[in-house]
Amino acid sequence: MAAPFVSAAPCVPAGPSASAFSAWSALRGVERLSLCDWPGKTCAVLFFGGCNLRCPHCHNAGIAWTPERHPELFAPDVRKLLSVRSKWLDGIVVSGGEPTLVPDLADFLAFLRGYGLPVKLDTNGSRPEVVAELLAAGLVDAVSVDVKAPFAKYSAATGERLDPVAAQACLTRVFALAVAHPGRFFFRTTATPQVGPRDLDAIRALLPDRHVLTVQPYVQTSEEGSHATADTQTRRTRGDLVARTDRPGDPEGAQGQRSERPDPGQAAGRQG
Numbered sequence: 001m002a003a004p005f006v007s008a009a010p011c012v013p014a015g016p017s018a019s020a021f022s023a024w025s026a027l028r029g030v031e032r033l034s035l036c037d038w039p040g041k042t043c044a045v046l047f048f049g050g051c052n053l054r055c056p057h058c059h060n061a062g063i064a065w066t067p068e069r070h071p072e073l074f075a076p077d078v079r080k081l082l083s084v085r086s087k088w089l090d091g092i093v094v095s096g097g098e099p100t101l102v103p104d105l106a107d108f109l110a111f112l113r114g115y116g117l118p119v120k121l122d123t124n125g126s127r128p129e130v131v132a133e134l135l136a137a138g139l140v141d142a143v144s145v146d147v148k149a150p151f152a153k154y155s156a157a158t159g160e161r162l163d164p165v166a167a168q169a170c171l172t173r174v175f176a177l178a179v180a181h182p183g184r185f186f187f188r189t190t191a192t193p194q195v196g197p198r199d200l201d202a203i204r205a206l207l208p209d210r211h212v213l214t215v216q217p218y219v220q221t222s223e224e225g226s227h228a229t230a231d232t233q234t235r236r237t238r239g240d241l242v243a244r245t246d247r248p249g250d251p252e253g254a255q256g257q258r259s260e261r262p263d264p265g266q267a268a269g270r271q272g
C-alpha cells in the first residue's frame, strides 16, 4: 500500500475545517480518480475504516478490520483534493470498510454536497435502515450493494458475522429500497471460489426486476492469505487506496496553483 498522506502541519490556511464531524477521523484512504467505482462516472473514492463483517475475500481487510493501525487522514488535505478535483469529477464515492457504521455519516455527506457533485454510497447491505435514512434525506444519489452469496451461504461468506436469516432480512429491505428508488441501486458480487455459477444465478434471482448483478472476479493475493486482491479492470489496486496531496510541486497538492471550487467548509464558515 502506498504511504498514507499525513501532514505534520496544515497545508491549507487555518480556519475553515470539517473537524466538527467525527467522520473525518474514520477516513483511512482516498483514491483521487476512479473509472470503475461508479458506472459511467469519473469519481474520487473516500474509504472509511471499520467493518462489521469479516468476509474471507475482503479486498480492504487492513482498513476494514484494523483501522486503528492505519493513520487518520488530514482532513484539510482531503478537502483540498476534493476542491481541486471537483471541477472535472462526475461524482464522489463513499466506501470502506462499511461507511454506514460511521456515526455522523449524514453530516459528512451533507458536507460533501457542498462540492456540487452527486454522491454514491458503497455498502455491504447489513444496515438498510441507515441507507433508507440517507436516501430519505437526499444525501446520496446512488447506492452500490455487495451481495455476498445466496442467503444459505452468508455465514461463511461474511466470516460468521451475518447468518442466513439476518442476511435475508437485511437484503430484503435493501431490495425494497431499490424498487422504491429506481435507477439508483447497483448490485455486485465477488466470484470467490465459494461462490460459483449456480450461486451467481441464485443471487441474480434475488434481485428486483430491472437490476443486474455485476460479478467481480476473484484474484488471490499472496500477501494476505485468503484475501482477494484487485482486478485491474473492475477493482482498484491496493496501492491506490491512499493518495498524497502534500508533495511539493504536485499541481493538486498543497502547493498547487489550480483554481478550485470553494471548500464547503469555507462557505459554511467553519473553524478548524
Ligand code: SF4
Pocket (backbone or CB within 6 Å): 051, 052, 053, 054, 055, 057, 058, 059, 060, 061, 064, 096, 097, 098, 124
Ligand atoms: S463487507 Fe467489504 S469491507 Fe467488510 S469485510 Fe466484507 S469485503 Fe471487507
